[in-house]
Amino acid sequence: MIKKLYNLWPESGLLLRLGALHAINAILQGILLGTLIPILRALLQPIPDFVAAEPWLIVGGIGLIAYAILTIIATPVGFTASMELTAKLRHHVMKHITALPLGWFTTEQKARMARSITADVGNAPNLAVTIGAPAITATLVPTTLILITLFVDWRIALLLLFIMVIALVALTHAGNVAAIADEELEEAATEIAGRAIELGQAQTVLRAAGLGVTGTSRMQQALEEHRITYRRGLQKSMWPDLTFTGVVMSGFIALIVLGTQLLTSSTLSVPDTIALFVIAVRFLEPLGSLIELIGALRAMNNAVTRVQGILDTPSLPKCENGIQTIEHAGITLENVRYSYGDNLALDDVSFHCPPGSTTALVGASGSGKTTVIRAIARFFDVDSGSVHIGGKEITSYDYDSLMQHIAVIFQDVYLFDTSIEDNLRLAKPDATEEELAEAAELACLEEMITRLPNGWKTKVGEAGTSLSGGERQRVSIARAFLKNAPIVLIDEASSALDPENEQAISRAIANLASDGKRTVIVIAHRPTTLAAATQVVALREGKVVELGNPAQLRNGNGFFSKLFKEHEKARSWRIIAG
Ligand SMILES: Nc1ncnc2c1ncn2[C@@H]1O[C@H](COP(=O)(O)OP(=O)(O)OP(=O)(O)O)[C@@H](O)[C@H]1O
Ligand SMILES: [Mg+2]
Numbered sequence: 001m002i003k004k005l006y007n008l009w010p011e012s013g014l015l016l017r018l019g020a021l022h023a024i025n026a027i028l029q030g031i032l033l034g035t036l037i038p039i040l041r042a043l044l045q046p047i048p049d050f051v052a053a054e055p056w057l058i059v060g061g062i063g064l065i066a067y068a069i070l071t072i073i074a075t076p077v078g079f080t081a082s083m084e085l086t087a088k089l090r091h092h093v094m095k096h097i098t099a100l101p102l103g104w105f106t107t108e109q110k111a112r113m114a115r116s117i118t119a120d121v122g123n124a125p126n127l128a129v130t131i132g133a134p135a136i137t138a139t140l141v142p143t144t145l146i147l148i149t150l151f152v153d154w155r156i157a158l159l160l161l162f163i164m165v166i167a168l169v170a171l172t173h174a175g176n177v178a179a180i181a182d183e184e185l186e187e188a189a190t191e192i193a194g195r196a197i198e199l200g201q202a203q204t205v206l207r208a209a210g211l212g213v214t215g216t217s218r219m220q221q222a223l224e225e226h227r228i229t230y231r232r233g234l235q236k237s238m239w240p241d242l243t244f245t246g247v248v249m250s251g252f253i254a255l256i257v258l259g260t261q262l263l264t265s266s267t268l269s270v271p272d273t274i275a276l277f278v279i280a281v282r283f284l285e286p287l288g289s290l291i292e293l294i295g296a297l298r299a300m301n302n303a304v305t306r307v308q309g310i311l312d313t314p315s316l317p318k319c320e321n322g323i324q325t326i327e328h329a330g331i332t333l334e335n336v337r338y339s340y341g342d343n344l345a346l347d348d349v350s351f352h353c354p355p356g357s358t359t360a361l362v363g364a365s366g367s368g369k370t371t372v373i374r375a376i377a378r379f380f381d382v383d384s385g386s387v388h389i390g391g392k393e394i395t396s397y398d399y400d401s402l403m404q405h406i407a408v409i410f411q412d413v414y415l416f417d418t419s420i421e422d423n424l425r426l427a428k429p430d431a432t433e434e435e436l437a438e439a440a441e442l443a444c445l446e447e448m449i450t451r452l453p454n455g456w457k458t459k460v461g462e463a464g465t466s467l468s469g470g471e472r473q474r475v476s477i478a479r480a481f482l483k484n485a486p487i488v489l490i491d492e493a494s495s496a497l498d499p500e501n502e503q504a505i506s507r508a509i510a511n512l513a514s515d516g517k518r519t520v521i522v523i524a525h526r527p528t529t530l531a532a533a534t535q536v537v538a539l540r541e542g543k544v545v546e547l548g549n550p551a552q553l554r555n556g557n558g559f560f561s562k563l564f565k566e567h568e569k570a571r572s573w574r575i576i577a578g
Pocket of ligand 2: 369370371491
């Protein structure tokens, strides 16, 4: 546990210094109690020998002052350290999360991440300080007292050792039960967090289904499961806790019996017996308190393990001295395979996009189109095969530099709850007014901005909810223009758009593609986008099934031709219905 704690913290020296301070304090406590023996021996005589007691009284006095000073030092240091470690650990974990492959971010992982960042990174250092210190005292004081007792009477020392060993065995068992109970409770709490995220994200769907107030049944199930787990944990820990308390109490009785017997048989003197009884009480008291600490210690250990689990998730390997700039905007995929867990999403995908070309990706839902885009933008590393940009494997680039050359326009564009201008400036914080205006014009955003009440300064609402899906996508296209990236990857909005948005997006994409140096890959759902592409790559179940010029493929009898005819049919249906 200590090793785990030590390894986890970015600044483990702080923890070590604090531990050492408490350890010295605990040993000092034991030694201070030990001075009772010579003091009582000197004073509990028919004529008290103050001269013999004096040096020990001085040692005791100095020890007491040292103990007080150490306690005064350790307490604020502990709390400062706890806060400092929490802040550092939180930063460390968040930094690691930003480098994780995107495949990692499932709802479950997001819930675990939220709990780890809010609770675990705070609880672990806090418990390490508030529980760690008494735990060190509760183990080191009894150990020191056993060693001191050894100098007075080996039988009592042996009995103390025996009690300690049995108590620690019982404690380990109680700790294991507590650890399992804590882990089960944490899982139940994570499930609630996951359901809460789901509940927030799916609010519109739930309300439409009339479930807005009561929440999903999965949420209610999670809450009930948490309640049951909590009760089960309490029940399970009851017997191990009682066993431990029984061991400590039996030890106390055994000590009284042995002490009295040694006294009556004159093996032990009266002062030594009194001193040993005092020592025995101070021996059992911290030992007994361990049972109250063990649950919290195991909870801390679990928190540390969970945080470590996140930190152990391999991030995308960074390329030291990676290439900073691309030679040209050509993209090549060679025999790319990629699975999300067991789910094979890309199977031997190969195609080439010459610099300046526009490639349309088509295929049924789940065929792997978005995954292709994610692989090119290096949201994860492919399992086998390779992705080349500008003739070089993407893993050989410096990650941040590579990202400077790529703009991704997602299907569900996320906008920050600030103005349209600020959302655009994310792509280029120092963009001039002219650059902003130009990007807006090319992305067909101008008309929308003039229509909105506060123009550029209009707030877009949380996640951009006050704009329609098509409008959000246009803002995102404007970002790509502003970034002026030579490679643009677009996941075209698949939902039915109003004619105005549909036209605007088509024009904006055409504007992106018209730059002879820019390579565009677009997951196309609209015939206009498809027809304008230089080449089409059709995917089915993660495999490339057709590749070629859209005009030729359209006249053929393959997958693309069928898809195109369906599009045409849907369009005529819409026209008739309209
Ligand atoms: N984050 C993820 N975790 C696990 N599986 C995923 C994830 N994203 C996609 N998949 C799976 O990978 C396969 C390909 O998905 P992908 O999103 O690339 O399809 P798509 O062609 O973009 O579909 P759509 O047209 O619906 O957007 C699907 O079987 C999908 O269920
Ligand atoms: Mg998709």
